[in-house]
Amino acid sequence: xxxxxxxxxxxxxxxxxxxxxxxxxxxxxxxxxxxxxxxxxxxxxxxxxxxxxxxxxxxxxxxxxxxxxxxxxxxxxxxxxxxxxxxxxxxxxxxxxxxxxxxxxxxxxxxxxxxxxxxxxxxxxxxxxxxxxxxxxxxxxxxxxxxxxxxxxxxxxxxxxxxxxxxxxxxxxxxxxxxxxxxxxxxxxxxxxxxxxxxxxxxxxxxxxxxxxxxxxxxxxxxxxxxxxxxxxxxxxxxxxxxxxxxxxxxxxxxxxxxxxxxxxxxxxxxxxxxxxxxxxxxxxxxxxxxxxxxxxxxxxxxxxxxxxxxxxxxxxxxxxxxxxxxxxxxxxxxxxxxxxxxxxxxxxxxxxxxxxxxxxxxxxxxxxxxxxxxxxxxxxxxxxxxxxxxxxxxxxxxxxxxxxxxxxxxxxx
Amino acid sequence: xxxxxxxxxxxxxxxxxxxxxxxxxxxxxxxxxxxxxxxxxxxxxxxxxxxxxxxxxxxxxxxxxxxxxxxxxxxxxxxxxxxxxxxxxxxxxxxxxxxxxxxxxxxxxxxxxxxxxxxxxxxxxxxxxxxxxxxxxxxxxxxxxxxxxxxxxxxxxxxxxxxxxxxxxxxxxxxxxxxxxxxxxxxxxxxxxxxxxxxxxxxxxxxxxxxxxxxxxxxxxxxxxxxxxxxxxxxxxxxxxxxxxxxxxxxxxxxxxxxxxxxxxxxxxxxxxxxxxxxxxxxxxxxxxxxxxxxxxxxxxxxxxxxxxxxxxxxxxxxxxxxxxxxxxxxxxxxxxxxxxxxxxxxxxxxxxxxxxxxxxxxxxxxxxxxxxxxxxxxxxxxxxxxxxxxxxxxxxxxxxxxxxxxxxxxxxx
Numbered sequence: 098x099x100x101x102x103x104x105x106x107x108x109x110x111x112x113x114x115x116x117x118x119x120x121x122x123x124x125x126x127x128x129x130x131x132x133x134x135x136x137x138x139x140x141x142x143x144x145x146x147x148x149x150x151x152x153x154x155x156x157x158x159x160x161x162x163x164x165x166x167x168x169x170x171x172x173x174x175x176x177x178x179x180x181x182x183x184x185x186x187x188x189x190x191x192x193x194x195x196x197x198x199x200x201x202x203x204x205x206x207x208x209x210x211x212x213x214x215x216x217x218x219x220x221x222x223x224x225x226x227x228x229x230x231x232x233x234x235x236x237x238x239x240x241x242x243x244x245x246x247x248x249x250x251x252x253x254x255x256x257x258x259x260x261x262x263x264x265x266x267x268x269x270x271x272x273x274x275x276x277x278x279x280x281x282x283x284x285x286x287x288x289x290x291x292x293x294x295x296x297x298x299x300x301x302x303x304x305x306x307x308x309x310x311x312x313x314x315x316x317x318x319x320x321x322x323x324x325x326x327x328x329x330x331x332x333x334x335x336x337x338x339x340x341x342x343x344x345x346x347x348x349x350x351x352x353x354x355x356x357x358x359x360x361x362x363x364x365x366x367x368x369x370x371x372x373x374x375x376x377x378x379x380x381x382x383x384x385x386x387x388x389x390x391x392x393x394x395x396x397x398x399x400x401x402x403x404x405x406x407x408x409x410x411x412x413x414x415x416x417x418x419x420x421x422x423x424x425x426x427x428x429x430x431x432x433x434x435x436x437x438x439x440x441x442x443x444x445x446x447x448x449x450x451x452x453x454x455x456x457x458x459x460x461x462x463x464x465x466x467x468x469x470x471x472x473x474x475x476x477x478x479x480x481x482x483x484x485x486x487x488x489x490x491x492x493x494x495x496x497x498x499x500x501x502x503x504x505x506x507x508x509x510x511x
Numbered sequence: 512x513x514x515x516x517x518x519x520x521x522x523x524x525x526x527x528x529x530x531x532x533x534x535x536x537x538x539x540x541x542x543x544x545x546x547x548x549x550x551x552x553x554x555x556x557x558x559x560x561x562x563x564x565x566x567x568x569x570x571x572x573x574x575x576x577x578x579x580x581x582x583x584x585x586x587x588x589x590x591x592x593x594x595x596x597x598x599x600x601x602x603x604x605x606x607x608x609x610x611x612x613x614x615x616x617x618x619x620x621x622x623x624x625x626x627x628x629x630x631x632x633x634x635x636x637x638x639x640x641x642x643x644x645x646x647x648x649x650x651x652x653x654x655x656x657x658x659x660x661x662x663x664x665x666x667x668x669x670x671x672x673x674x675x676x677x678x679x680x681x682x683x684x685x686x687x688x689x690x691x692x693x694x695x696x697x698x699x700x701x702x703x704x705x706x707x708x709x710x711x712x713x714x715x716x717x718x719x720x721x722x723x724x725x726x727x728x729x730x731x732x733x734x735x736x737x738x739x740x741x742x743x744x745x746x747x748x749x750x751x752x753x754x755x756x757x758x759x760x761x762x763x764x765x766x767x768x769x770x771x772x773x774x775x776x777x778x779x780x781x782x783x784x785x786x787x788x789x790x791x792x793x794x795x796x797x798x799x800x801x802x803x804x805x806x807x808x809x810x811x812x813x814x815x816x817x818x819x820x821x822x823x824x825x826x827x828x829x830x831x832x833x834x835x836x837x838x839x840x841x842x843x844x845x846x847x848x849x850x851x852x853x854x855x856x857x858x859x860x861x862x863x864x865x866x867x868x869x870x871x872x873x874x875x876x877x878x879x880x881x882x883x884x885x886x887x888x889x890x891x892x893x894x895x896x897x898x899x900x901x902x903x904x905x906x907x908x909x910x911x912x913x914x915x916x917x918x919x920x921x922x923x924x925x
Contacts, residue, residue: 165799180597183590190798274795276694283690308824381688384604385579410722414906492828 098263098293099125099243101154101300108153115145115153119198122155125241126200133239134216135232138167139201149196150304157233157245157291160202161209162186163277171279172205172214172229175393176386186277188246188288188305195304200242203232206453208383209248209281211397213453220262220480224446227257228453230291237291238263238482244301245291250281250375252442252459254289255486258471259441260454262482264505265291266298268494270466272306282378284417285371285463295502298470302494311495313502320500322348323358323434329365330457334444340475340483341440343511344504347474348438351507358430358437364461367423370416371464377413380405420464427465427490436500437488441471445481458486468494470501474508512677512707513539513657515568515714522567529559529567533612536569539655540614547653548630549646552581553615563610564718571647571659571705574616575623576600577691585693586619586628586643589807590800600691602660602702602719609718614656617646620867622797623662623695625811627867634676634894638860641671642867644705651705652677652896658715659705664695664789666856666873668703669900672885673855674868676896678919679705680712682908684880686720696792698831699785699877709916712884716908725909727916734914736762737772737848743779744871748858754889754897755854757925758918761888762852765921772844772851778875781837784830785878791827794819834878841879841904850914851902855885859895872900882908884915888922 099122107113113121123143130136137160146152158164161171163182171177185193192199204214209229216231218224219239226235230247234254237245238261247254249267258265266289273288280286290305292298296313303311324345333341349355380387380402386394387402394402430437440458447454462469468491471484487504489497513536521527527535537557544550551574560566572578575585577596585591599607606613618628623643630645632638633653640649644661648668651659652675661668663681672679680703687702694700704719706712710727717725738759747755763769794801794816800808801816808816844851854872861868876883882905885898901918903911 165803177597183594184799184803187795187798190802191795194798194802271697274697274792276697276796277799280690283685283688306824378688381601381605382690384601384608385598385691388604388608389579389598410720 098237098240100293101243101297104153104243118153119143119145119155122200122242126236129219129239129241132217132222133219133235135203135236137170137202137204137232140199143198143200146193146196146198149194151192152196154243155198155200156192157200157203157236157242158189159230159233159247160205161248161279162189162246164189164199164202166199167202169202172207173395176390184277187274189277191305203236203245205229205231207395208279208398209250209253210401211453212395213450215450217450218260218446220482224448224481225260225450225453227260227446229253230257231453233291234258234261234263237261237293243293244297247289247291248278249287249289249459249463250285251371251463252456255459255469255471256442256454256456258291259484260446260482262473263291264294264298264473265289265471266302266498267463267469268302269468269492272494280382282375282382284374284378287463295470295498295505299498311498313498317499319352320435320503321354321433322436322438322500323356323430325358325360325437325439327360327439327458327461329368333440336477336483337440337442337444341438341485343475344472344485344508345438347507347511348504351503351510353503358434360430363423363426366419367464368461370419371460373408373412373416374420374464376401376405377408380408424465431490435496438504439486439488441484441486445477445479445483462488466491468497470497472501472505472508474505512651512654514707515657515711518567518657532567533557533559533569536614536656540650543633543653543655546631546636547633547649549617549650551584551616551618551646554613557612557614560607560610560612563608565606566610568657569612569614570606571614571617571650571656572603573644573647573661574619575662575693576603576660578603578613578616580613581616583616586621587809590804598691601688603691605719617650617659619643619645621809622693622812623664623667624815625867626809627864629864631864632674632860634896638862638895639674639864639867641674641860643667644671645867647705648672648675648677651675651707657707658711661703661705662692663701663703663873663877664699665785665877666870669873669883669885670856670868670870672705673898674860674896676887677705678708678712678887679703679885680716680912681877681883682716683882683906686908694796696789696796698788698792701877709912709919713912725912727912731913733766734849734917735768735847736850736852736914737770739772739774739851739853741774741853741872741875743782747854750891750897751854751856751858755852755899757889758886758899758922759852761921761925762918765917765924767917772848774844777837777840780833781878782875784833785874787822787826787830788834788878790815790819791822794822838879845904849910852918853900853902855898855900859891859893859897876902880905882911884911886915886919886922888919
């Protein structure tokens with residue numbers, strides 16, 4: 098995969114220029130685009146941005162994120178074909194201010210829900226890249242893009258990252274403002290980053306948020322890791338279990354304290370509450386599309402919205418109360434561990450392009466607003482990557498990244 | 512003032528039709544528009560909507576709320592002139608589904624900040640109607656509109672309602688989804704309603720949220736009221752104090768338990784934190800306007816955004832932590848009272864149209880996400896109304912409305 102830090106080092110060392118680095122990335126994108134179909138539209142005029150921490154870095158922007166310079170079609174041209182926002186989303190302004198270049202708008206499932214684009218998994222073209230941040234995950238996983246933006250409401254950053262072998266972080270809820278991002282569920286929607294390594298994620302997140310403390314310390318203590326199976330969510334595939342076992346073993350060999358954690362029933366309640374909150378809020382967020390453009394709403398999200406009409410406010414209020422209670426209970430889980438280690442996805446990417454896979458192992462953490470990092474490191478048959486997920490307490494994004502780097506290095510040493 | 516319930520009763524009783532009721536409202540608006548200038552644009556084709564709880568009711572929609580059928584200029588035509596959103600905001604879909612008619616887009620300060628429109632106070636044209644929901648408050652206060660939408664980030668619903676003698680509710684944070692509303696501060700922005708009476712507010716809120724339990728019970732116990740001066744926010748004008756004293760006295764005479772509550776220092780900390788949160792989030796929310804259209808940003812909000820550039824993430828994080836802590840502490844305040852009674856604004860509307868007044872008595876409650884209701888009932892010299900504010904715990908919007916009705920009836924009996 099491409100490396101943000103590597104590109105910046107080469108620019109700084111005089112091996113290349115920011116302008117050439119952008120050109121090289123755009124050429125790499127073009128060379129694979131026929132195969133993986135990651136972009137709704139590439140930036141034909143991509144040039145290096147102003148001086149800044151990301152000058153020379155081309156970034157993919159998921160096509161539900163408003164851009165003043167590109168149409169934003171939400172993965173649903175039937176309703177948003179040719180739609181040109183007046184302004185940029187807050188995160189797009191942040192990336193321009195950091196000197197980054199928009200590589201283009203990356204393909205998304207319709208409205209970041211379940212109707213898949215034609216994007217293909219870069220490691221096996223017969224398989225889905227996952228979703229909803231399909232194009233961002235595929236382009237980074239393919240090694241043609243150093244950094245990309247995605248969004249997660251259930252599992253739309255971590256799951257496609259796992260399927261495509263990319264590193265990714267879904268930060269703490271609203272660490273990155275979602276202003277100018279098409280809303281699915283205001284309590285859950287979270288912007289995230291895909292990159293070629295943990296240090297790139299930390300650097301990118303620091304550059305885009307102005308939070309320098311997210312840059313990783315050089316070294317430190319081995320983390321105390323709690324491994325969670327999330328039984329309430331059902332079982333993983335054998336490859337998903339193997340990837341988790343391998344990561345746990347690698348971390349332990351590298352000096353981490355690793356033990357299994359059992360989450361009590363209330364976490365299962367919260368896991369179920371996530372779906373109610375997501376669906377109830379989607380009913381309101383897509384109120385106009387559903388009531389005025391029903392027949393243009395793609396079938397997957399339309400079914401979701403059909404079912405959403407039946408959810409009463411009282412059920413939603415109950416779900417929110419459960420979430421509130423479980424966020425507090427989560428503190429106890431971290432009494433004597435630093436991070437959790439769990440599945441990023443049930444297993445490798447499903448075959449075909451119709452289904453983008455199952456977010457069941459992501460829902461709880463998104464609801465809790467906790468930072469999650471995907472670490473690749475296992476490859477199933479068919480050349481299909483399977484990642485694992487590091488989860489830290491809300492607001493401890495640096496801790497999540499630190500532990501993810503530890504596990505990543507441990508896996509590379511195995 | 513016009514009454515929603517009255518109009519509906521007359522339609523149901525056959526005294527008028529929904530179509531005629533809409534026409535009458537539009538004529539009333541037109542008859543006063545030269546004087547009060549409440550509308551950015553009125554709906555020239557206003558007709559009765561589909562059958563529903565608000566059929567026959569024309570509603571003013573603040574011009575930072577997206578409408579598929581009307582341009583939405585954010586009070587800033589220099590940047591958003593002629594801007595036509597593709598879809599309706601979630602609340603606009605809800606009002607159409609309830610059968611309501613959009614009376615037009617009401618004037619707002621630029622981006623719901625401090626740069627005032629030319630709207631005038633209906634009770635004294637030499638005075639401001641307040642802001643930022645200037646047109647909505649003025650039109651309802653003038654008696655030419657039965658219902659209107661506003662938004663509050665600091666005090667932009669309750670304060671102009673007080674100045675214009677309108678009833679208004681700023682509900683619990685996100686009781687009404689803000690999807691499709693121009694974001695100022697995602698942690699604070701709250702949609703609210705203006706109407707001619709408490710029963711209208713309850714009815715409108717129930718119709719727009721599908722929460723039937725917000726319709727008020729016919730009778731019940733006299734509320735236990737805590738009167739709070741908010742010393743940390745500074746002093747009110749003598750008229751503001753007189754309005755509060757009068758309301759407290761009226762409530763007590765009508766049988767309420769009324770006692771003074773002193774809020775501890777941490778509430779003052781939260782009051783100060785509100786400003787930091789609002790300003791830091793505005794920096795991100797208006798990132799595109801500030802960085803790409805700086806000279807078109809009106810001077811008041813530009814100054815705010817200039818100062819916002821200096822706020823560090825750490826200061827914002829501290830402010831959020833304070834808010835989180837104080838939300839919990841707020842529970843203790845309500846141990847033996849039902850609602851708080853405090854100032855809606857420091858006093859009557861300032862003279863002139865340049866300043867929309869001071870939100871200092873509204874900031875804390877917006878930060879806490881608590882439902883607030885303005886109850887008119889006092890008139891200062893110059894024919895200027897001064898309201899009082901009822902505040903209930905988060906999620907207890909029905910309690911806020913119930914107590915507000917009690918105080919309102921008590922004031923009318925004085």
